[in-house]
Amino acid sequence: MxxxxxxxxxxxxxxQDADTGEVLMLAWMNREAFEETVRTGRAVYFSRSRNKxxxxxxxxxxxxxxxxxxxxxxxxxVLLKVKQIGGAACHEGYKSCFFxxxxxxxxxxxxxxxxxxxxxxxxxxxTALLVATMGSFSRTxxxxxxxxxxxxxRRGNS
Amino acid sequence: MxxxxxxxxxxxxxxQDADTGEVLMLAWMNREAFEETVRTGRAVYFSRSRNKxxxxxxxxxxxxxxxxxxxxxxxxxVLLKVKQIGGAACHEGYKSCFFxxxxxxxxxxxxxxxxxxxxxxxxxxxTALLVATMGSFSRTxxxxxxxxxxxxxRRGNS
Numbered sequence: 544m545x546x547x548x549x550x551x552x553x554x555x556x557x558x559q560d561a562d563t564g565e566v567l568m569l570a571w572m573n574r575e576a577f578e579e580t581v582r583t584g585r586a587v588y589f590s591r592s593r594n595k596x597x598x599x600x601x602x603x604x605x606x607x608x609x610x611x612x613x614x615x616x617x618x619x620x621v622l623l624k625v626k627q628i629g630g631a632a633c634h635e636g637y638k639s640c641f642f643x644x645x646x647x648x649x650x651x652x653x654x655x656x657x658x659x660x661x662x663x664x665x666x667x668x669x670t671a672l673l674v675a676t677m678g679s680f681s682r683t684x685x686x687x688x689x690x691x692x693x694x695x696x697r698r699g700n701s
Numbered sequence: 702m703x704x705x706x707x708x709x710x711x712x713x714x715x716x717q718d719a720d721t722g723e724v725l726m727l728a729w730m731n732r733e734a735f736e737e738t739v740r741t742g743r744a745v746y747f748s749r750s751r752n753k754x755x756x757x758x759x760x761x762x763x764x765x766x767x768x769x770x771x772x773x774x775x776x777x778x779v780l781l782k783v784k785q786i787g788g789a790a791c792h793e794g795y796k797s798c799f800f801x802x803x804x805x806x807x808x809x810x811x812x813x814x815x816x817x818x819x820x821x822x823x824x825x826x827x828t829a830l831l832v833a834t835m836g837s838f839s840r841t842x843x844x845x846x847x848x849x850x851x852x853x854x855r856r857g858n859s
Contacts, residue, residue, distance in 0.1 A: 544808065549749075555713045555727055564722025569713055569778040581803065591707075613799035614808055616791050620727045622799045633774050641771035641780045645739065650702065650772055 546619045547574050553589060554619050561610040561624035568633070568640040570597070572621060584609050586623055605629035704777045705732050711747060712777050719768040719782035726791070726798040728755070730779060742767050744781055763787035 547554055553571045560567055570588035572580070576596055579587040586607035590597040600606030611624040633640040635656075642654040705712055711729045718725055728746035730738070734754055737745040744765035748755040758764030769782040791798040793814075800812040 544803075557715055557724060557727060559724055566715060566717055566724065566780055569715060569773065612803040613811075614801050614803065615727065615798040616793045616795075616800070617798075620798075622724055635774045637774075640773040640775075640778075642774070643772050645702075645770040645772065653771075 544618065545574070545577060545614065545621070546617070549619050553591070554621060556586075556588060556621040556623060558586060558607060558623045558625050558627075561626055565639055566641060567625070567627060567638070577621065580609060580623070581612065586625060600628065603629070702776065703732070703735060703772065703779070704775070707777050711749070712779060714744075714746060714779040714781060716744060716765060716781045716783050716785075719784055723797055724799060725783070725785060725796070735779065738767060738781070739770065744783060758786065761787070 545554060552573050554577075555569055556572045556577075557569050558567045559565065571591055572587075573589045576587045576589045579596070579598075586599045586609055588597045588599065589595070598606075605628045607623070607625040607627055609623055609625055613622040613624070614620075615622070633642060635642065636658045637652075637654045637656060639654065642652055643650040644653045645651075703712060710731050712735075713727055714730045714735075715727050716725045717723065729749055730745075731747040734745045734747045737754070737756075744757045744767055746755045746757065747753070763786045765781070765783040765785055767781055767783055771780040771782070772778075773780070791800060793800065794816045795810075795812045795814060797812065800810055801808040802811045803809075
């Protein structure tokens with residue numbers, strides 16, 4: 544069904560917000576990640592830097608629920624339409640990883656920061672999980688650093 | 702600005718319809734392709750199979766006009782928001798390369814075919830260019846095999 548051989552066992556996977564169409568991130572999948580994604584209905588990628596499966600949300604609690612899986616014409620790229628639990632945000636604090644636009648010779652931030660990325664980075668993994676879980680009950684619609692993160696991307700996993 | 706070293710000189714580039722948000726295709730860029738894209742305002746990719754620059758539309762006349770260039774948090778993926786001249790279609794005859802959805806164990810075509818992909822494949826390159834140019838003047842909104850193609854993707858270039 545998919546051609547994992549073309550790029551050494553990994554294929555790119557694009558995650559798109561199922562409701563808004565916003566492109567949230569691009570990550571990588573090996574066969575195991577793809578099969579687990581299909582089986583569980585939650586996005587699972589392969590972290591090139593950590594060289595292991597990356598179950599999105601396994602630390603933060605903010606999973607990507609998969610609403611649709613699409614395969615391109617060459618069978619070497621996956622498009623996931625997802626619902627990002629927690630509101631979709633990059634580890635840098637933005638909803639999408641593509642929060643910078645090229646304007647002239649400069650990259651300009653074109654999105655509002657939803658949370659302070661240093662907040663979770665300072666916390667331990669166990670604390671982070673607790674905070675994220677609490678966040679799912681206390682989330683508000685206001686945009687500010689008090690709102691808790693959901694990782695659409697995470698440095699070191701791409 | 703971009704980290705081309707992470708994946709051997711190539712980074713993935715996602716093309717998204719600037720108006721509808723539909724993800725059209727994923728292709729690859731080397732530094733030269735990226736710089737030419739920025740300079741010309743037309744999408745230029747790098748064909749892994751042909752091992753050379755792939756100026757989209759150079760054969761069909763159906764370019765991708767770039768409306769916005771976005772860089773992800775890790776600076777190793779590009780998102781292009783584009784206007785697909787000719788109406789956006791995969792070489793298989795669909796608007797987007799992601800025209801198949803996984804349902805159970807099967808891939809099902811979920812989009813309507815806009816043109817007959819064998820039509821242009823049978824034509825010579827010069828005829829194709831002529832046909833595509835004519836198409837830009839005679840295009841209608843009806844969906845049928847008579848409508849002329851614009852390649853959002855093209856087998857052999859990914």
